[in-house]
Amino acid sequence: MLELRLGTWEQFKLNTYSNYPEWGDSINIEHYWERERVSKDCVTGHRPWILVDSEQPDEILASCESYTQESPYCLKGTNEIKYGLSESIASVFVEPKHRNKGYATKLMKLIYDRFKNQDKRIFCELYSDINPIVYEKCGWIQNPPTTLKINLNDNTTVSKFLNSINNNDNQFEFINENNSKPVTESNIELVLKKGIEHTEKTLIEIANHNETNSSIEYVFSKQFTKSEFYWEISQAKLYSTIIEGFEAPTVFGHCILNKKVDELKDFNDVKSFIVWTFDYREKCLKILKLFADSELDFKFLLKKSYDQALKSNLQSILAWWPKSSNDKFKKEFVDSINQEIIIRDGSIPMVTSWINLNGNNNNNNNSSTDINKGIWINVEKFGWV
Secondary structure, three states: OEEEEEOOHHHHHHHHHHHHHHHOOOOOHHHHHHHHHHHHOOOOOOEEEEEEEOOEEEEEEEEEEEEEEEEEEEEOOOOOOEEEEEEEEEEEEEOHHHOOOOHHHHHHHHHHHHHHOOOOEEEEEEEEOOOOHHHHOOOOEEOOOEEEEEEOOOHHHHHHHHHHHHOOHHHHOOOOOOOEEEOOOOOHHHHHHHHHHHHHHHHHHHHOOOOOOOOOOEEEEOOOOHHHHHHHHHHHHHHHHHOOOOOOOOOOEEEEEOOOOOOOOOHHHEEEEEEEEEEOOOOEEEEEEEEOOOHHHHHHHHHHHHHHHHHOOOOEEEEEOOOOOOOOOOHHHHHOOOOEEEEOOOOEEEEEEOOEOOOOOOHHHOOEOOHHHEEEEOOOHHHOO
């Protein structure tokens, strides 16, 4: 009989060494383990899971990891933000000798049932690098894997981008070092608080919007917190030490303030912001979170990301952005910079939810709603772990 079990730290380490050939490109196996070990110190609720045969429990057939976080949602027609527990799944892996036997599907069905029946669980997300049908038949649904891309190696692309930015040069004079600041580890918490406030406001707006699909009953989201931020930058810092030609990063974005301040002391001072990380393996600056209050702010912040990418010898800038979404920045902002929207080959956002309309999220009462009645917002790079 196949069973889902909580793995030990030693089993997690063993699984990490086993899946190194799948995900450890460009670094050696010891650096790969160091990356995984260090990043786990940053996130909350990390748990390794294993699938075993009860008659041979020492042999791992399949494995994955999950991360637990408090996440918000809002029921349609209400102005109240509620919080429950969300789960993120990563590193779904089957040993080569055990593949094509349905073990990955069994693992995902068991973990789906486990989370669905645990109190306070409201949704579970994952980012698929394989055919998403594998996860769809286990209860997850796809979201668009669309990405705003600025290819710094393409002169035409760069020219279009800079021309769109230069049209606003005279207006950029009103944004300067007195009312904008680099995002660093010293002020990231205030920037993240602004993002959390914005997400909660957006949940309420969408839940009460007259044009929201009549079949929609709730809106939910993951929050960008210090856990996700440090998970990302811990990896960037590690790669800067093992890949030649890169320095340890110290600036992780930029923010525009509501007024002239000498020092950022309150999240209410933040008007717009961008937070990024450095993928030195792919030579890419990846935007984790971008909130722009206006088209001018949007262009100014993207120009900051462009300047940083050049300074760091990177070749592209990527920002996850579902075309249908206005919860981060408006479609007309994107259209104004004349850049390509691509479909990612991997990291396809997928989600399932169990939010109860009675609001108590005691999921053992079997009154949870249909995932197709919910809207998932805030689907950005920070959510992928």
